[in-house]
Amino acid sequence: MMDKYIIKAGALVKAFGDKKNGELTYALNGANLGVYEGEILAIMGPSGSGKSTLLYALTGIIGINSGRIEIDGQDILKIKDSELTALRRTKFGFVFQFNKLVPELTALDNVALPLLLNGVKRKHAYEEAENWLERVGMKDFANKSATVLSGGQQQRVAIARALVIKPKIVFADEPTGALDAMNSENVMRLFVTIAKQTGTTVVLVTHEPSIAAYADREVIVRDGKVLSNV
Amino acid sequence: MYSRLLLKFIKSNKARFSLITLAVSVAIVCVLLILSGINAVLLKQERDNWAIFQASTLDEANYTRLAEVWENYDVNVAKGTRPGDCSVTPKGIQVFLIRGQGDSTGFPWVKTPEKGEFYLSERLSEIWESYKRGEELGPRFDDIFSRLGERYLGVLPKEMTPSPDTLMVVRYYSDEDEVRLIKAKKDMDAWNTGEVDFCSKEAHLLTLESDPGNDKYTNPQFDTNLAQELHPRMNIFMTLFELIAIIGLLFPICLLISISTGLGAKQKEQRFAAMRLIGATKGQISRLMGIETAVSTVIGIILGYLAFNILRTPVAQNFTLNGTHFYQDDLNYSPWQLALSIVTTVALAIIVNARSFSKVNISPLGVVSGAKVNTNPRFLGLFVLLAGVGITAYLLASTQYNTERSVEESSATLNIFFVGFILTLLGLLLCGSWVIYAVSRRLSSRANSALGMLSFKRWEFMPRVVFRSCAGVIVCMYIGSFVYTLAGVYNAFAEQQGNLLDINNPFKEIVSIGTVFLVITVIIATIGLSVSTANGLLERKESFATLHLSGVSLRQLRALVLIESVVPMVFSVLISAALGYFMANTMLIASANSDDAMGGIIWRLDTNLIIATLGCALLSALAVLLVSVSLRKIVDPLSSRKE
Numbered sequence: 024m025m026d027k028y029i030i031k032a033g034a035l036v037k038a039f040g041d042k043k044n045g046e047l048t049y050a051l052n053g054a055n056l057g058v059y060e061g062e063i064l065a066i067m068g069p070s071g072s073g074k075s076t077l078l079y080a081l082t083g084i085i086g087i088n089s090g091r092i093e094i095d096g097q098d099i100l101k102i103k104d105s106e107l108t109a110l111r112r113t114k115f116g117f118v119f120q121f122n123k124l125v126p127e128l129t130a131l132d133n134v135a136l137p138l139l140l141n142g143v144k145r146k147h148a149y150e151e152a153e154n155w156l157e158r159v160g161m162k163d164f165a166n167k168s169a170t171v172l173s174g175g176q177q178q179r180v181a182i183a184r185a186l187v188i189k190p191k192i193v194f195a196d197e198p199t200g201a202l203d204a205m206n207s208e209n210v211m212r213l214f215v216t217i218a219k220q221t222g223t224t225v226v227l228v229t230h231e232p233s234i235a236a237y238a239d240r241e242v243i244v245r246d247g248k249v250l251s252n253v
Numbered sequence: 254m255y256s257r258l259l260l261k262f263i264k265s266n267k268a269r270f271s272l273i274t275l276a277v278s279v280a281i282v283c284v285l286l287i288l289s290g291i292n293a294v295l296l297k298q299e300r301d302n303w304a305i306f307q308a309s310t311l312d313e314a315n316y317t318r319l320a321e322v323w324e325n326y327d328v329n330v331a332k333g334t335r336p337g338d339c340s341v342t343p344k345g346i347q348v349f350l351i352r353g354q355g356d357s358t359g360f361p362w363v364k365t366p367e368k369g370e371f372y373l374s375e376r377l378s379e380i381w382e383s384y385k386r387g388e389e390l391g392p393r394f395d396d397i398f399s400r401l402g403e404r405y406l407g408v409l410p411k412e413m414t415p416s417p418d419t420l421m422v423v424r425y426y427s428d429e430d431e432v433r434l435i436k437a438k439k440d441m442d443a444w445n446t447g448e449v450d451f452c453s454k455e456a457h458l459l460t461l462e463s464d465p466g467n468d469k470y471t472n473p474q475f476d477t478n479l480a481q482e483l484h485p486r487m488n489i490f491m492t493l494f495e496l497i498a499i500i501g502l503l504f505p506i507c508l509l510i511s512i513s514t515g516l517g518a519k520q521k522e523q524r525f526a527a528m529r530l531i532g533a534t535k536g537q538i539s540r541l542m543g544i545e546t547a548v549s550t551v552i553g554i555i556l557g558y559l560a561f562n563i564l565r566t567p568v569a570q571n572f573t574l575n576g577t578h579f580y581q582d583d584l585n586y587s588p589w590q591l592a593l594s595i596v597t598t599v600a601l602a603i604i605v606n607a608r609s610f611s612k613v614n615i616s617p618l619g620v621v622s623g624a625k626v627n628t629n630p631r632f633l634g635l636f637v638l639l640a641g642v643g644i645t646a647y648l649l650a651s652t653q654y655n656t657e658r659s660v661e662e663s664s665a666t667l668n669i670f671f672v673g674f675i676l677t678l679l680g681l682l683l684c685g686s687w688v689i690y691a692v693s694r695r696l697s698s699r700a701n702s703a704l705g706m707l708s709f710k711r712w713e714f715m716p717r718v719v720f721r722s723c724a725g726v727i728v729c730m731y732i733g734s735f736v737y738t739l740a741g742v743y744n745a746f747a748e749q750q751g752n753l754l755d756i757n758n759p760f761k762e763i764v765s766i767g768t769v770f771l772v773i774t775v776i777i778a779t780i781g782l783s784v785s786t787a788n789g790l791l792e793r794k795e796s797f798a799t800l801h802l803s804g805v806s807l808r809q810l811r812a813l814v815l816i817e818s819v820v821p822m823v824f825s826v827l828i829s830a831a832l833g834y835f836m837a838n839t840m841l842i843a844s845a846n847s848d849d850a851m852g853g854i855i856w857r858l859d860t861n862l863i864i865a866t867l868g869c870a871l872l873s874a875l876a877v878l879l880v881s882v883s884l885r886k887i888v889d890p891l892s893s894r895k896e
């Protein structure tokens with residue numbers, strides 16, 4: 024199982040420029056990374072080392088200055104913007120600390136949304152969303168507005184939302200960053216269990232060793248380079 | 254570019270400040286313009302009435318007013334029109350013939366003209382000068398200058414000339430005049446009895462009381478009060494004007510203030526929350542915000558006052574009533590009115606500010622905008638709307654277009670109609686958010702597409718915010734559509750009659766003044782819409798970023814924003830335009846009477862109305878579209894996480 028790369032990225036360079044004094048910050052400076060299909064990979068490293076930048080670069084959310092990125096056999100730097108959007112809609116799931124739920128929607132609506140976006144019929148989408156809420160233990164809160172949920176509850180819903188489309192890869196940037204230790208343990212356990220059950224690849228950025236412990240493998244990012252790509 | 258700047262602006266602290274300043278100064282300008290406009294109209298009417306005044310105070314007065322022709326205006330073509338209909342030709346030269354003794358009590362310093370003496374209005378004296386210099390003025394003047402007299406007494410005082418454009422002669426009523434007038438009267442009698450096909454120009458321009466059998470023509474009655482000569486609907490229009498002016502202008506301005514005070518609540522969240530945490534009281538923070546509003550209101554008042562004084566000259570030069578301009582000095586306000594408008598504006602700003610601020614709950618946990626605490630809007634306003642529409646519908650169903658109706662009966666119906674008219678407007682404003690809430694609730698539980706669901710949920714979740722951005726346009730379109738429809742009917746009627754007295758059509762001016770007001774209010778409403786859309790984008794940054802991540806393309810997001818803001822706006826425009834149209838036609842049908850027939854033209858779609866409706870809808874769509882350009886920046890995960 025763990026021998027086929029689903030993500031291959033090489034020699035990634037991303038510089039943020041200060042237009043005024045022309046100084047460049049290299050957030051990525053020749054980073055190489057391979058992710059195996061079905062694995063849970065933790066990306067660790069000190070603050071400001073380029074972890075988030077790496078994650079965004081991999082998904083095509085931000086452009087890079089040079090390098091290659093291949094996901095599931097597709098060179099995502101060459102494909103059109105609309106294809107990238109479609110890729111995100113059908114194959115990727117995201118759990119970010121800052122990407123909260125859509126506040127106007129209920130928990131259930133939030134989970135059903137990605138399915139509706141993929142053109143799934145309303146009835147079916149809501150049934151599926153309910154199943155997923157049940158799996159993350161949020162069934163009782165299905166019709167609550169997203170705004171009244173606690174941080175941990177919101178994150179569970181976000182996980183259900185990321186997984187509901189049965190993505191190939193879930194990208195997570197400090198998914199439990201806002202939660203206390205116990206809550207983040209619970210959420211992570213749930214997340215990892217479901218990912219394992221469904222065979223989903225997870226790329227997880229964190230600087231909590233206790234969170235990274237749930238991963239199959241760890242890499243360290245320092246000064247824009249991936250250090251231990253074991 | 255525009256939308257980037259707008260977003261940047263809204264994020265900065267300057268936004269609230271400058272938008273309130275803008276709203277207040279526009280309010281001051283508008284209120285002062287309305288007040289001074291009303292003053293100018295009243296003064297103009299007063300000056301127009303002088304002749305009656307003058308004559309009634311002379312001993313043994315013999316006077317008449319004879320309007321002569323200006324600019325080749327051939328009334329003889331107006332076959333089939335009663336002569337009385339064309340008695341007032343404001344663009345003509347008015348000649349007052351006076352024979353009497355003593356001084357007028359009204360203008361004792363103006364010598365009563367004796368044999369061979371005459372006065373000219375200022376504008377006419379200029380024309381006379383160029384005529385004397387031998388410039389070819391042709392038959393336009395109908396030889397009027399040859400009949401002036403021998404002794405020029407000078408320029409008439411301003412108080413006697415309604416407008417700087419007035420062409421007026423005041424001269425002695427000579428025996429030759431008497432001969433001409435008697436002939437004219439005979440001509441007209443012949444025309445009236447059908448002996449001749451058309452009467453002489455002179456007769457046509459005189460309103461002579463038919464006095465069969467009396468050859469001696471001594472004291473022709475002439476009603477010189479222009480205001481009373483106007484169409485009876487004019488009074489209704491004056492009332493409506495005040496309505497447009499007051500509700501139509503101040504309402505969007507209040508909305509803009511209210512939208513502005515709500516701006517940046519999220520941006521201030523941290524700052525205020527931090528202050529609360531370190532022990533600042535709620536009152537202290539309110540005061541802090543209040544000071545900001547107070548300062549911007551004061552600056553707004555000063556700017557508005559200056560702007561009015563700058564605008565006064567172009568307004569006086571460009572606006573006309575009955576085809577003639579105002580004196581610039583007449584376009585003025587009394588100190589009382591100035592004080593009143595400042596007090597009103599300040600009071601409005603304070604009330605609106607306090608209202609929107611009372612909904613913001615400043616706790617150490619951050620500012621929670623009231624709109625987010627989801628209290629469902631009440632549907633009581635619906636009853637008001639139903640009552641208003643019900644009254645009007647009842648009038649429409651129970652009455653018929655009937656020109657036999659007496660004037661009394663018709664004005665009784667009109668009173669009922671106005672109750673319906675006002676109730677409908679109030680109802681529209683009171684039940685708007687409930688309607689948005691109820692409809693979107695129904696729809697969102699059925700939506701099959703993600704975008705549909707998102708917009709319906711947004712409306713259901715924040716009906717007040719959505720409605721607030723449309724309310725201004727609702728008021729303008731409702732009144733605008735009403736005015737345009739009525740004016741359109743009047744114009745069509747005049748055309749149908751072959752009435753050439755276009756220059757005397759007050760509806761032309763009503764339409765142009767009304768259009769200026771509509772444009773101002775729609776622009777204010779559009780500013781409000783762009784600002785609230787942009788603010789909405791900022792507040793929902795995270796949602797949009799999430800949606801974008803979940804695979805919603807930028808184009809779809811843009812469509813979402815557009816649908817969310819433009820659909821309610823377009824509906825508001827259409828519904829209020831349709832209601833205004835319905836109101837206008839109901840009024841035409843229910844109030845038609847023997848005096849006010851309008852030739853049975855009803856349910857006519859006026860071009861102005863169609864243009865205004867489409868323009869309004871397009872403008873709002875454009876405003877939102879421009880704002881939505883910045884979505885790319887909004888959904889950028891790099892910028893959203895830096896917040």
Ligand SMILES: Nc1ncnc2c1ncn2[C@@H]1O[C@H](COP(=O)(O)OP(=O)(O)OP(=O)(O)O)[C@@H](O)[C@H]1O
Pocket residue numbers: 039040048049050068069070071072073074075076077230891892
């Ligand atoms: N939009 C940006 N503009 C300029 N510099 C940026 C931008 N985004 C990131 N950087 C810089 O790039 C470097 C890497 O940032 P990145 O966010 O990837 O770090 P990180 O490893 O995720 O840190 P943390 O653990 O604190 O989240 C930092 O020096 C940061 O200042």
Ligand SMILES: [Mg+2]
Pocket residue numbers: 074075076196
């Ligand atoms: Mg990071």
